Amino acid sequence: MISERLKKQLSAGSQIRKMFEEGNRLKAIYGADKVYDFSIGNPDLEPPHEVSDALKELSNNPTPGMHGYMSNSGYESTRSAIAAKKSAESGLDIKSDAICMTVGAASAMNDVLHSLLDQDDEVIVIAPYFMEYNGYISNHGGKAVIVQTDDKFMPVISSIEAAITPRTKAIIINSPNNPSGVVYPSSLLSELNEMLKKQDHVVHVISDEPYIDLVYDGMTVPCALKYIDNLIVCFSWSKSLSLPGERIGYTLVSPKNEDYADLTAAIVLSNRTLGSVNAPAIWQRVIEKSLNAKVDVSNYENRRNLLYSNIIDAGFDAVKPNGALYIFMNTPEGLTDDKFSEICASKNLLLVKGSSFSRPGYCRLAFCVSESTIRNSRQAFFAIADELGLSHRASL
Ligand SMILES: Cc1ncc(COP(=O)(O)O)c(C=O)c1O
Incomplete structure (x- = not known):
């Protein structure tokens, strides 16, 4: 049954x-x-060609142990390269231990929610939203609390604040958004942070960012790490490198996050116990070699x-x-x-x-x-x- x-x-x-x-x-x-x-x-x-170039280079130059187990958080060299990129983007000092390599964004979100949620804890989701969030949240005993956006699909900070209860553990944001395609401005991220700082318990912001490289009209997406303190980023190369079938992504805990030490350790443990163990070895190497491609x-x-x-x-x-x-x-x-x-x-x-x-x-x-x-x-x-x-x- x-x-x-x-x-x-x-x-x-x-x-x-x-x-x-x-x-x-x-x-x-x-x-x-x-x-x-x-x-x-x-x-x-x-x-992009950087991906096939890296694959060829790896298969032409095999090294002993390249298919073996590794640390559950992934290769140190891959995580260091990502940490350097994200430090430059955010102006923060991001260390490699902030990052855990994952099996795409879906696995990243599950690792984070598994780390945060006790039975019946609440997670605020901002509609319209990617419906898989419902499954990711309920997988770990949580409840999704839906808050609607305005008619331009922008989150309304007062509506989010009204939905916070003592059981609220996290808010999921997703910009550029699936399904609306809107990009949240930096002012909105700052406003969200200010509102959260006033709460009497920590509410983490999970920033689901698989579309961050897909923006148009010369726009750039504001870096959430700059504006939100208790942030956890979930990223994947499914869209920016067109690799959805290969399953490669990461989690990144902001150095400003109040629960940094516990969270970074819990996410790595979750990555192991939820069954990924570690992200695919070859794809971590490929990513390291094509970090700036899209x-x-x-x-x-x-x-x-x-x-x-x-x-x-x-x-x-x-x-x-x-x-x-x-x-x-x-x-x-x-x-x-x-x-x-x-x-x-x-x-x-x-x-x-x-x-x-x-x-x-x-x-x-x-x-x-x-x-x-x-x-x-x-x-x-x-x-x-x-x-x-x-x-x-x-x-x-
Ligand atoms: C908003 C959003 N989050 C997460 C995912 C999952 O991405 P991945 O393929 O990296 O697991 C998707 C996939 O379409 C998505 O649209």
Whole structure:
């Protein structure tokens, strides 16, 4: 008999997965070029050449023990290189022991939550948010407390403060955000820090940063380490180096964090006992050799522009995202996101309901799909707008 908790999670299912299967079904009927599947955020750019160069160099020059166990926090040389990079970015003196190499951001988040949570502790999540957080939190006995953002998807500090209770252990922030694509300004991070300093117990901020390198319009993402004291960063190279299948990331505890010593030790222990033991050896070496590389972000920016134009020109509304891989469009007035996604699917256009991110009334479209898919989908957006009686803002 499986646990009641898992039974609930299984029956809730994943809407993103269902859409993925629906996409495959439609492609088999109509042909892949007639289906516009914006449901899955799977980075489709190839990793930059630094990654394959490093892999070749490693396989051509094997060293004894290179596939062996290591310290549970990862190779010292990899962690030192990351610490130096993050010190330069933040102006803080970050030591290698602040860092634990992990199996992607998902494992990083689980290590951190496992380290922080006792049964029924609360974690504030800011909607719309990546729904996997629910599983990560409940894995360790915690409860997600949802706080909504404003209509531009910016967190409202007073709403977060109102949700804090004696059981609040942490707040998860995610900028650039999945699914909204918004980037939080430094002023907001400072305001959050000031509010947290006034609380009568420590509330940690977990900054989930897999999209930090994917920003557009010449923007840079404010470094959360500069602005928030009790911070723990969770990072992965899934998006910035297009390596989601390889599973490599890290946790970083800020030197300003009041629980620094306990937390750094607890995270390494969690990494071991939750079953990762250590992050993949080869990928730690590759990362060390390609630390400053990233995918060609202009490619994603171009696709964002094309998809955003399709949405706006057809007559729909959306906040233009500054980062990540998604547009979170408004569903037209009077339609639920359920109904709207059904209408879109009838025109072979697949997206994910906002309810899947705890924000009904919107739908998420991932623009990590080919440029031709985005160009070909334009007529589908216009046909859906026609069916709903919306006025176009530009011609087809
Ligand atoms: C906001 C967010 N956090 C974490 C993750 C997990 O990333 P990883 O593949 O590094 O585990 C994702 C993946 O899509 C994500 O969108």
